Amino acid sequence: MIPAKQLIAEVVSSLRNVIAPAVTEPFQKSQAYMAAVVLEFVARQVDERADIAKEKQAALHALFHDLMRLPEAKSLGAPNAETEAALCELIERLYQNRQAMGEEAFGIANRRIRQALRQLLDQELKIAGKAED
Amino acid sequence: MAADKSVQEKIRDYLKGKIPAARDLELTDWVHSPGGWSHEIHIFYGNWHENGRTMRLGFCLRKDPGVGLLRELSSLREHYDVLKALEATPAPTPKAYWYEEDPSLLGGPFFVMEKIEGDVPNPWSRAGKQFYAEAAKRGKLPKSFIEALASLHNLDWKAAGLHFLGVPRPGNDFALREIAKWERLIDESARKPEPVLTELLMWLKANAPVAQRLAFVHGAYRTGNLIVNNDAIAAIIDWELQVIGDPMYDVAYVLSDLNRESSPLLSCLVERDFFIDYYQQLTGLTIDFEVCRYYDILYMMRSTAFWLSASGLFADGRNKDLRLARTTYSVPVVLDMAAKALGF
Numbered sequence: 077m078i079p080a081k082q083l084i085a086e087v088v089s090s091l092r093n094v095i096a097p098a099v100t101e102p103f104q105k106s107q108a109y110m111a112a113v114v115l116e117f118v119a120r121q122v123d124e125r126a127d128i129a130k131e132k133q134a135a136l137h138a139l140f141h142d143l144m145r146l147p148e149a150k151s152l153g154a155p156n157a158e159t160e161a162a163l164c165e166l167i168e169r170l171y172q173n174r175q176a177m178g179e180e181a182f183g184i185a186n187r188r189i190r191q192a193l194r195q196l197l198d199q200e201l202k203i204a205g206k207a208e209d
Numbered sequence: 210m211a212a213d214k215s216v217q218e219k220i221r222d223y224l225k226g227k228i229p230a231a232r233d234l235e236l237t238d239w240v241h242s243p244g245g246w247s248h249e250i251h252i253f254y255g256n257w258h259e260n261g262r263t264m265r266l267g268f269c270l271r272k273d274p275g276v277g278l279l280r281e282l283s284s285l286r287e288h289y290d291v292l293k294a295l296e297a298t299p300a301p302t303p304k305a306y307w308y309e310e311d312p313s314l315l316g317g318p319f320f321v322m323e324k325i326e327g328d329v330p331n332p333w334s335r336a337g338k339q340f341y342a343e344a345a346k347r348g349k350l351p352k353s354f355i356e357a358l359a360s361l362h363n364l365d366w367k368a369a370g371l372h373f374l375g376v377p378r379p380g381n382d383f384a385l386r387e388i389a390k391w392e393r394l395i396d397e398s399a400r401k402p403e404p405v406l407t408e409l410l411m412w413l414k415a416n417a418p419v420a421q422r423l424a425f426v427h428g429a430y431r432t433g434n435l436i437v438n439n440d441a442i443a444a445i446i447d448w449e450l451q452v453i454g455d456p457m458y459d460v461a462y463v464l465s466d467l468n469r470e471s472s473p474l475l476s477c478l479v480e481r482d483f484f485i486d487y488y489q490q491l492t493g494l495t496i497d498f499e500v501c502r503y504y505d506i507l508y509m510m511r512s513t514a515f516w517l518s519a520s521g522l523f524a525d526g527r528n529k530d531l532r533l534a535r536t537t538y539s540v541p542v543v544l545d546m547a548a549k550a551l552g553f
Contacts, residue, residue: 078400078524078537090529160402167404171411190553193405197548200541 077203084119088112128199135199136163139192146188148181160196163189216251219315220270224255227307227321231257231264246519246532247283247449249274252324267324269303273317283449286310287374289320291448294369300360301444327438329446332431332477333470341432341477344440351479352487353441358430358463359491361445362456366425374453377423383454384417387507391514398517400524405544409510412551418500420455427451430459431468432476460488460496461504467512467546502550509547516540 078086096108136158143149143166152169155162167189174182221236228234234257242250251270258264273285285308292305304323312318330337344350366372377383392410399406427434428450436444452458462468463484468476475484485496520537522528 077540078520078534082524083534083537086523086526086529087531087534089526090531090534094529095531160404163404164402164407167407167411171415174415190408190548190551193408194548194553197405197541197545201545204538204541205545 077200080122080124081119084115084122088115088119091115125203128202131199132160132196133158135192135195136160139163139188142188143185146185148177149185149188151177152185163192216315217253220251220253223309223314224268224321228255228257228259230259231255233258246530248272248285254324267326268306268321269324270319270321272315272319285318285320288448289322290373291371291451292322294371295364298360298364298369300364301357301442302448303444303446325436325438325444325446327436327443329433329436332433332468332472337433338470338472338477342472342474344437345474345478345480347440349440350437350442351483354432354435354476354479355484355487356491357435357442357445358427358459359488361427361430362424362459362492362494364425366423366453369425371425371453374451376453377420379420381417381419383420383423383452383458384503384507385414387452387454387458388413388417388510391511394514394518398514398521400517400521403513403517403540403544405548406510406513409506409513409544409547409551413503413507413510416503418455418457418497418503420457421494421497421500422456423453424456425451426454426456426458428458428462430462432478455500455504456492456494457497457500458504461501462508464501465505465508467505467508506547506550509543509550512543513540513547516543 091108091112096105096112099105099108140155140158140162143152144154149170151173152166155166170177170182170185170189177185217236217239221234224236225231225234234255236253237256239251239253242252249272251272253268253270255266255268256264271285271288289305289308292302295302296304303325306321306323308318308320309315310318330340332338332341341350375386377386388410395403395406395410427445427448429447430445434445434447435442436446463475463479464481470477475481488494489496516536516539519533520540523530523533524537
């Protein structure tokens with residue numbers, strides 16, 4: 077997801093430079109400009125949710141810890157860092173090594189990774205899920 | 210919404226050059242369509258006198274805005290060439306008139322095609338859903354929907370000269386090519402690592418199915434991409450994602466929950482059993498539901514690529530369309546659908 081402050085800044089820019097200039101009715105035009113001003117204040121009130129980042133980090137830490145202890149996943153090697161980027165690389169290595177690992181070992185490691193992926197996704201869905209358009 | 214006068218004048222001057230016999234050419238009924246995420250769409254009528262007769266012809270102009278969605282994957286030139294190739298086939302499509310690469314004319318490449326009379330009811334709106342539900346009861350439009358799809362899949366694409374789209378090798382090359390195409394867009398668009406998407410991509414590569422035969426595939430065949438007139442499909446539009454590939458790719462799109470929201474009807478229009486029976490009857494193909502399930506998951510990856518690209522354009526300030534901003538929240542939602550389809 078786009079970070080909140082960056083998203084607000086671009087919405088403000090859209091309101092100020094595209095939408096408001098195209099509105100012909102004076103009252104509605106001023107409303108569009110005022111929405112941009114209000115959003116700039118809102119941006120100062122907003123912080124990214126720390127709980128989400130914390131929960132994601134905990135899920136990643138638990139995953140890498142478990143994988144290190146799984147004999148089936150030894151051949152995947154240790155990650156450089158406990159990050160989502162490292163997890164992406166690990167997933168790619170897992171599929172690349174599938175034949176060498178064998179289906180059973182692949183399945184065990186893949187299930188544990190998918191469990192962590194679900195946890196990561198659930199964190200993102202705290203923001204993205206079931207919004208009213 | 211009226212286009213600014215200078216654009217209208219430029220197009221009128223352009224058409225004068227293309228229709229030299231036209232006298233007193235005027236463009237009327239101008240609509241700058243709010244639809245279209247990748248290209249600007251202008252619809253208008255040309256009115257002129259020619260050899261003592263009064264002429265009136267509808268035109269649709271699609272223009273590259275320079276910063277539209279799928280710009281790298283959706284070529285106006287290819288769009289034009291596909292329409293030209295389809296003119297001699299039974300597939301219902303608009304006639305393509307002229308293509309222009311020269312950006313000095315309108316600020317970017319564009320082409321002009323026939324305006325097909327009819328409507329494109331939006332299946333995501335309440336009114337659109339109601340329109341399709343009522344049409345489903347009458348029965349004529351669902352039949353026409355399936356016949357138009359079959360007309361594409363039965364088409365002799367070699368004879369139509371559609372090789373330029375690229376021809377997959379036998380086996381699972383079609384699915385792998387599609388994955389590679391969308392993975393390139395993901396690589397260009399993703400602003401942060403997306404491990405769920407990585408798992409999805411790796412699963413798709415590991416499970417790519419063999420195409421049962423190669424056909425001309427629309428790539429986004431659903432209501433909303435079809436002009437409806439008189440309870441029939443007057444034209445298939447949105448030629449942006451067509452490929453030579455597995456016809457199950459289109460069938461999967463029709464069968465997909467992605468394209469019917471809460472409607473029990475496929476594409477909000479067609480009874481599932483009727484679609485399966487009539488499509489198989491018209492094409493001689495047997496629908497492979499396992500393969501369709503695979504392509505349905507591939508569509509989820511494709512949607513993710515769309516939304517990453519769209520939200521990236523907005524975040525970078527390259528496109529101010531707020532619809533693109535909204536899509537940043539669609540990424541986890543569609544990845545959630547994919548994860549559930551894969552069992553996690």
